Amino acid sequence: MIGAFQGTFPASSANFVNIGPIGDDLITKQREKIASLSAKLQQQFSEQQQILLGSRTPQTITRLAPQESSFEERLFGSLASLKIAVSQYAMHLSSDERHRIFEQLDFLINVDDWHEEDNLPKPQSFMDFLKLMIYSKYFRWTSIGVSHEGNLLVAWKTDRVLLTANFADQDTVRWTAQISSENGEMGHAAGKCSLRLFSEQALFYLRPGDRNAGNKY
Amino acid sequence: MPVTNIRDNHHFVKHCKNKQVIRENGIIISVYPEAFELRPPSAEFGQEKTLSGVYYEFFDGDAAQKICASCHFIQISMKPKDVLVRMNAGLIKEQGRKRSIPLRVTHEPEIDCLAYAAIHGMPVKADDELCGLLKSLAVLEICEVSSIF
Numbered sequence: 001m002i003g004a005f006q007g008t009f010p011a012s013s014a015n016f017v018n019i020g021p022i023g024d025d026l027i028t029k030q031r032e033k034i035a036s037l038s039a040k041l042q043q044q045f046s047e048q049q050q051i052l053l054g055s056r057t058p059q060t061i062t063r064l065a066p067q068e069s070s071f072e073e074r075l076f077g078s079l080a081s082l083k084i085a086v087s088q089y090a091m092h093l094s095s096d097e098r099h100r101i102f103e104q105l106d107f108l109i110n111v112d113d114w115h116e117e118d119n120l121p122k123p124q125s126f127m128d129f130l131k132l133m134i135y136s137k138y139f140r141w142t143s144i145g146v147s148h149e150g151n152l153l154v155a156w157k158t159d160r161v162l163l164t165a166n167f168a169d170q171d172t173v174r175w176t177a178q179i180s181s182e183n184g185e186m187g188h189a190a191g192k193c194s195l196r197l198f199s200e201q202a203l204f205y206l207r208p209g210d211r212n213a214g215n216k217y
Numbered sequence: 218m219p220v221t222n223i224r225d226n227h228h229f230v231k232h233c234k235n236k237q238v239i240r241e242n243g244i245i246i247s248v249y250p251e252a253f254e255l256r257p258p259s260a261e262f263g264q265e266k267t268l269s270g271v272y273y274e275f276f277d278g279d280a281a282q283k284i285c286a287s288c289h290f291i292q293i294s295m296k297p298k299d300v301l302v303r304m305n306a307g308l309i310k311e312q313g314r315k316r317s318i319p320l321r322v323t324h325e326p327e328i329d330c331l332a333y334a335a336i337h338g339m340p341v342k343a344d345d346e347l348c349g350l351l352k353s354l355a356v357l358e359i360c361e362v363s364s365i366f
Contacts, residue, residue: 108235114236115294118236142240142246143238143240143241145238147249149257153237153249155249157239157246162353164239164349166251176352188346190250
């Protein structure tokens with residue numbers, strides 16, 4: 001997590017590198033949190049473990065021992081990695097869209113609401129969702145969730161359709177659609193396909209008759 | 218203690234985590250189909266074999282009191298934004314029949330949870346269509362935990 005920032009973070013004044021596209025999106029509290037966590041990690045690595053060898057001339061060897069991070073740190077690391085992923089696609093996403101994603105991630109992944117034993121969201125799965133938005137130019141998602149395995153779940157709702165997607169491993173999307181007719185009849189469908197094909201499938205349900213038009217949201 | 222089938226017009230209450238709730242502008246509109254998948258094995262737990270919950274009609278009182286009691290009897294630590302979903306037993310079985318997957322909804326009282334109930338027959342390898350049908354057609358009510366107390 002920290003390596004991605006490639007910077008030094010003294011507790012009082014944090015410097016950031018390579019986060020330009022999302023720099024403005026990070027609120028002061030988040031910047032301070034990154035700085036304090038980074039300082040803590042640096043301290044952990046500098047306090048090297050010492051092992052005394054029983055040879056004729058006493059020697060000391062040192063090694064870096066990975067230390068288990070706390071629940072809060074893991075949660076924060078996961079959240080930060082997802083937000084950094086957004087930065088990689090920042091040129092394709094409006095500032096409003098980035099903030100909407102960040103708000104939803106903050107709502108979902110926080111100490112108060114996340115169950116400690118649960119798998120954290122997989123960054124690749126989240127990036128597949130971002131790619132989908134860019135492929136399809138359809139940004140009107142309704143809700144974001146996470147599966148047991150850590151796959152990103154996304155729902156889109158229109159007047160007649162509730163579409164859900166599970167961004168599973170290896171560029172695969174598992175989806176379900178609930179379609180209502182004008183007279184209240186309800187139909188259901190489910191499928192599994194590649195990300196690229198799903199970008200077409202999704203528009204079939206979400207924007208029938210307008211599959212090639214750009215999204216103005 | 219004896220295991221009995223829950224009658225078709227009675228209800229099964231299941232806990233769902235916040236991460237599997239669909240909200241539109243903050244308002245709960247549904248849950249993801251994945252909420253009805255069996256949990257895969259983890260370091261702490263083995264493969265889940267049944268969907269666990271409680272038997273709604275086991276409790277006395279009005280609807281609010283029954284949901285409140287359900288919340289107390291489900292033996293999972295709940296977070297305020299988690300939800301309880303109330304599902305009709307007959308509709309649960311009907312969705313299974315549509316997919317040729319026989320489902321049973323049973324009341325299985327345990328010493329530490331007399332209201333314990335389970336849905337048997339859910340496939341280990343998730344059936345997306347079945348889960349989608351359960352989400353759309355068998356769920357009658359969704360209550361956020363924070364609103365129950």
